[in-house]
Amino acid sequence: MKKSFGYKLNIFLFLLPALILFIGVLIAPIFMSLSYSFTEWNGLKDPIFIGLDNYKELFTSKSINIMRALKNSLLLAGLSVFIQLTFALWLALKLGKKPVGERAYLSIFFMPVLISTVVIGQLWLKIYNPDYGVLNLALKSLGLESWTRVWLGDKKTVLWACFVPILWQYVGYHMLLMYAGIKGVPTELCEAAMLDGCTEGQLNRYIIIPYIKPILRVSVIFAVTGSLKSFDLIYVLTNGGPNHATEVPSTLMINLLFLRNRYGMGSTIAVMLIVLCFVFALLINLVFKEEK
Amino acid sequence: MNAQNKQAIDSAPKKKGIVRKIAVYAVLIFWAFVSLFPVYWMLTFSLKNNAEIFGENVIGLPKYWVWENYTRALGVGNMPRYFVNSIVVTVATILITLVTSVMASYALTRLKWKGSKTMNKFFMLGLTIPIHASIVPLYTTLAKVSMLNTYWALIIPYSAFSLAMGILISIGFMGDIPYDLDEAAFLDGCGVWGIFFRVIVPLMTPAVATVGIYTFLQCWNELMFANVFISRDVLKTLPVGIQSLSGQYTTEWGPIGAALSLATIPTLLVYVFLSKQIQESFIAGAVKG
Numbered sequence: 001m002k003k004s005f006g007y008k009l010n011i012f013l014f015l016l017p018a019l020i021l022f023i024g025v026l027i028a029p030i031f032m033s034l035s036y037s038f039t040e041w042n043g044l045k046d047p048i049f050i051g052l053d054n055y056k057e058l059f060t061s062k063s064i065n066i067m068r069a070l071k072n073s074l075l076l077a078g079l080s081v082f083i084q085l086t087f088a089l090w091l092a093l094k095l096g097k098k099p100v101g102e103r104a105y106l107s108i109f110f111m112p113v114l115i116s117t118v119v120i121g122q123l124w125l126k127i128y129n130p131d132y133g134v135l136n137l138a139l140k141s142l143g144l145e146s147w148t149r150v151w152l153g154d155k156k157t158v159l160w161a162c163f164v165p166i167l168w169q170y171v172g173y174h175m176l177l178m179y180a181g182i183k184g185v186p187t188e189l190c191e192a193a194m195l196d197g198c199t200e201g202q203l204n205r206y207i208i209i210p211y212i213k214p215i216l217r218v219s220v221i222f223a224v225t226g227s228l229k230s231f232d233l234i235y236v237l238t239n240g241g242p243n244h245a246t247e248v249p250s251t252l253m254i255n256l257l258f259l260r261n262r263y264g265m266g267s268t269i270a271v272m273l274i275v276l277c278f279v280f281a282l283l284i285n286l287v288f289k290e291e292k
Numbered sequence: 293m294n295a296q297n298k299q300a301i302d303s304a305p306k307k308k309g310i311v312r313k314i315a316v317y318a319v320l321i322f323w324a325f326v327s328l329f330p331v332y333w334m335l336t337f338s339l340k341n342n343a344e345i346f347g348e349n350v351i352g353l354p355k356y357w358v359w360e361n362y363t364r365a366l367g368v369g370n371m372p373r374y375f376v377n378s379i380v381v382t383v384a385t386i387l388i389t390l391v392t393s394v395m396a397s398y399a400l401t402r403l404k405w406k407g408s409k410t411m412n413k414f415f416m417l418g419l420t421i422p423i424h425a426s427i428v429p430l431y432t433t434l435a436k437v438s439m440l441n442t443y444w445a446l447i448i449p450y451s452a453f454s455l456a457m458g459i460l461i462s463i464g465f466m467g468d469i470p471y472d473l474d475e476a477a478f479l480d481g482c483g484v485w486g487i488f489f490r491v492i493v494p495l496m497t498p499a500v501a502t503v504g505i506y507t508f509l510q511c512w513n514e515l516m517f518a519n520v521f522i523s524r525d526v527l528k529t530l531p532v533g534i535q536s537l538s539g540q541y542t543t544e545w546g547p548i549g550a551a552l553s554l555a556t557i558p559t560l561l562v563y564v565f566l567s568k569q570i571q572e573s574f575i576a577g578a579v580k581g
Contacts, residue, residue, distance in 0.1 A: 007403075010484045014399035017392040018415070018455055025452030026421050029429035036428055043432065091323065094316050107567045108324045114559050114570070115331065116513035118531040119552045122538050123330040126337075126545065132346045134333065172327065173574065180575045218578050229422050232515045236535060250424065250516075258520060263428055270424045277422060 030274070036267035043263050054268040064256070066269070069247045076163055076248075077227035084167045085174055085219055092178035093204050106179060110172040117169070121236025124165045128152050152238055155245045162246050166233050170226070174219045181212035217288040224284065225277040249273055331556070338362070338549030345545045358546060365550035368541060373526050374533030375554070381446045381529055382511040386504050388451040393458030393503065394496055398488050400459070401466050402474060412463070418456025419577065423449075423516060431520060445521040446529065450514065454507045457577050461506070464576065465499035466492065505566055506573040512559060530555045 037054055039047035058066050091109060095102055112120065127134050128151040136148040151161040185208055193207050209216070231250035234240065240247040240255065249269055257266035337345050338361055339354040349355060366372055400412050430449055434440045469492065477487045515531045522528055528536070534555055538548050563570060 007484070008405070011399050011403050011405050014395045014403070014484075014488075015411070018396035018459070021388075021392060021448070021452040022415060022418060022455055025426060025430065025449050026418055029426040030421070032429035033425055043435070091320070094320065099317065099320065105320055105324060106571070107563075108327050110567075110571060111331070111560075111563065112327055113574075114509055114513075114563055115556055116515075116531050116534075116559070118513075118515055118535050119334070119556050120330065122534065122548070122552055123334055125538075127330070127333075132350075132545075134350060137350055168326070171323075176571055177575060177578050180579075215579070222578065225422075229424060235515070235519075253424065253427075254516070254520070257428060257431075263432065267428045270428060273424050274422060277420075281420075 033267045033270050033274075036264055037271045039264045041263040042261045044261075047264065050264070054265050055272075058265065058268050058272070064252060064265075065244065065247070066249070066252065066272075068244065069249045069252050072159060072246065073228050073230060073248045075159075076166065076230060077224045079163060079167060080170075080223040080227050081220055084171055085216075085223055088171050088174035088219070089178055089209075089216075091171070091175045092182055093208065095175070095179050096182035096208070097200075106176070110176050112169045112171075113173045113176075115169075117232035118236055120165060120169055121233050124233075125152070125237060128161055153242055155242060158238060158242060158245050162234050162237050165237070166230060169233070170223075174223065177215050177219055178212060181215035182208055185211045213288060213291075217284065220288075221281050221284050224280050228273060228276055228280065331560075334549055334552055334556070337545055338553045340546055340549075342543075342546065361546040361550040362554070364544075364547040365554060368547060368551075369537050370525055370528070370533065371537065371551055371554070374528055374530045377443070377527055377533075378512060378530040378555075381443055381450065382508055384443065384447045385450040385454060385511045386507045388447065389454040389458045389507050390500060390503055392451065393455055393462050394493070394499070395488075396455075397459050397462035397466050398492055401463055402471075402487070402492065403484060412459075415456055415459050418453070419460070423453060427516065427520060430517075434521060440521055441524045441527055443527070446511075446514075446518060449517055449521075450507075450511045454503075454510055457506055457573075458503045461503050461573060461576060462496065462499050465496060465502075469495050501566070502569050502573050505562060505570055506577070508562065509559065509570070 036047065038049055038051055040050050040053070041047035058064060091105075095105055099105070126132075130136060130148070130150040130153070133151075135151065139145070139147045149157050151157050189207060189211075190203060193203050198206070229250060230248055231254070234246055234248055234251055235254070238246045240251040249272070253266050253269040253273075256262045256269065333351065336352070336354055339357050339359065340349065340361075341356065341358050344350075344355060396415065400408050400415075426449065431440070434445050439445050473491050473495075474487050477491050482490060513531060514529075515535075518529045518532045519535075522532065525533075525536070534551055537551055541548055
């Protein structure tokens with residue numbers, strides 16, 4: 001085939017629809033958000049350039065209190081890495097040993113990932129319902145009357161009550177990735193190790209886990225950036241309440257944007273989130289590289 | 293060492309192994325139960341009356357099957373509209389994603405040009421860009437061109453955010469099509485468009501299924517864009533619609549459960565029939581992303 005002008009034009013035409021969509025909706029808005037973040041703008045009048053004032057306000061304002069939101073999402077990230085991923089890894093390792101019903105377990109564990117977060121949120125709202133919810137009813141029937149709570153109304157429990165469904169929903173996702181990785185470990189490698197007298201624990205620790213490190217890295221990155229970006233379930237369960245106890249950066253962003261029409265400040269939070277996700281992804285990559 | 297002693301030493305680790313195995317199965321079964329419970333509970337309380345839901349029979353199967361909850365769920369608010377809206381938005385998004393990503397994949401893999409690898413990497417950025425980056429610019433732009441509260445306000449962003457995944461999957465499938473076919477078609481007088489439509493497109497059906505399922509799952513459940521770009525009730529998609537219905541009918545658990553079930557059943561059906569493809573598309577997205 002000749003590389004004539006016509007050929008090049010055709011390449012361009014094949015790429016054009018995708019490029020328009022991709023640049024218009026994903027790439028250009030990043031730069032637009034960045035430029036909005038330097039302005040004070042209510043969406044009606046023209047934006048006014050105010051330099052870094054939004055960033056200064058974001059990190060000092062007591063009414064926005066970004067630090068609380070960040071602390072909440074970092075706590076979620078920590079729980080996600082240390083509890084959710086550990087459990088997911090355990091499940092994946094056990095399923096990798098081909099137990100009876102392997103496929104069924106895999107499919108059941110992954111199912112919550114596919115269900116709409118609104119549906120999951122509404123169901124957990126009902127599970128936590130103080131009068132008729134399954135949780136309080138179960139505690140009562142076990143004779144633990146004193147443990148019952150208004151789970152989503154009590155400042156002491158609400159954060160944990162929000163985190164449980166989030167962690168619960170995505171265990172299956174991480175398990176699936178790790179399971180796929182474990183299935184890729186060459187069987188000869190495991191057999192040789194077994195012949196050398198490796199116990200199951202040693203096999204997991206010295207052969208399988210090091211082998212699936214690239215996947216563990218992806219899982220850790222997804223768990224951390226996903227926690228920083230988390231929105232759906234918290235929005236449905238509490239929308240940041242009661243009294244801002246469960247605020248995360250995304251709920252702050254949406255409320256500043258669409259309740260208070262502060263487009264400049266909303267964009268500032270968006271930019272901060274993008275930068276944070278990027279920095280954490282780089283850091284996690286570094287940690288995994290160093291371990292090699 | 294006498295025989296009895298030896299037997300005791302042999303069977304101790306064996307016994308330990310069995311106990312451990314039972315423990316493993318117990319945890320697996322427990323987690324299967326925990327994973328299924330909310331959905332099981334939803335499906336059962338969607339068929340119960342209030343007396344059963346609120347005390348008589350909280351977690352059992354319904355004693356009287358109240359199918360009326362489903363007819364009532366379809367009667368409250370604009371539930372049928374939400375359903376139709378979700379279908380329209382999802383189907384349109386799948387079509388646009390498929391056409392654009394198969395075309396782009398063709399240019400990226402079958403046509404020879406400098407920079408195709410870089411361009412591919414550029415598109416793969418889409419797997420990691422969060423939707424937060426787009427929400428304000430999209431909102432203000434859509435408002436400017438009066439496209440808020442239209443189907444397009446969702447279809448365009450959804451297609452753009454599904455694109456990277458679509459390209460990733462299409463390239464995978466396209467790699468399996470032998471290059472000899474392109475050459476044979478070329479010798480028969482086909483140009484690049486002829487090869488695309490007569491050779492590549494007909495062989496891309498498996499990719500169509502995988503891209504379609506993945507895009508379906510993303511659009512059907514999406515909340516943030518749908519919540520912000522659509523405020524007119526008759527245009528809301530299921531997640532937003534259900535969210536507002538649940539706020540209005542807090543004591544009517546039966547019909548709300550029916551509405552939640554109606555929104556979930558399509559996903560469950562797709563999953564039952566295509567669980568392997570779905571799982572594989574999620575794995576592919578993560579491994580490259």
